[in-house]
Amino acid sequence: MAIPHTILVTGASRGIGLLTAKALAEAGHYVYASMRDIDGKNKEAAEQLNAWAKNNSQNLETVELDVTDENSVENTVRAIENARPIDVLINNAGIMPTGLTEAYTVDQVQDYFDVNMFGIVRTCRAVLPQMRKRNSGLLIHLSSAAGRFAMPFFGVYCASKWAMEAYCETLHYELEPFGIESLIIEPSGHGTDLVDTAPAPQDNQVANSYGPLVGGRDRLLGMFKSMFEQNDPGTDANNVAAKIVKLIEAESPRAIRTQVGHDMGVETMNEVTAPIQADLLDGLRPVYMGEPVDA
Known part of the structure; x- marks a missing residue:
């Protein structure tokens, strides 16, 4: 069996x-x-998960953590670190707004970025100081195929995932001297409740001004639901969980990006851009690392 790690999953x-x-x-x-809300909205989920762990003799604890609340993040990470060092952080918490991009209000967009982007900033800033002191650690961030492509009716979602991918990839390079890896998982569509909980835009006046296009949100979500109901093995969300386990137990260095599920062209995008990114880093490395530059 692989070396056991202490892992925080959001x-x-x-x-x-x-x-x-x-x-x-x-x-x-x-x-x-x-x-979040472990004593309220998610009380039943927490109780069921704790019962599963107890009945199956598994080392799992549920903890309160709201990625949109900096105090919540810092307090929970501090409590865990006092019990045992966090080896791995898995940034999974996310939300998938789906609808006409212009019809999302500024407040809505800020709320979704607060989860998908700034939530990651908060959790990373909470765990990284101790990881850097130990010169070890692993960050895994759940992105999406939408983190590589722009798609109609997913503008806000794609924007948040593009932002988090830039942030998380940059961390990968900056944390290299500390023996810490920051990795990105890019699943395609999988059968979870993200489709059922996808927030719609609130500016109905703008949405209705698009005419027949306003129905695009429902048609797209319906398409995903129909696809998941076919029980295609490629859309089984357990595939993502299995890939994360495998990635954690793999030896370093690991690939920055890992695609899961139906490809959708993501692998090609990653293969094409990787050498371009590498060339850029080779040129910048002497500057940001303070390495000698040949005359």
């Missing part, structure tokens, strides 16, 4: 986060499955 009340927390515990790791 957004573990359901979907990929829940599956990942269970899969990691079953693989022998000590898991902190975090979720």
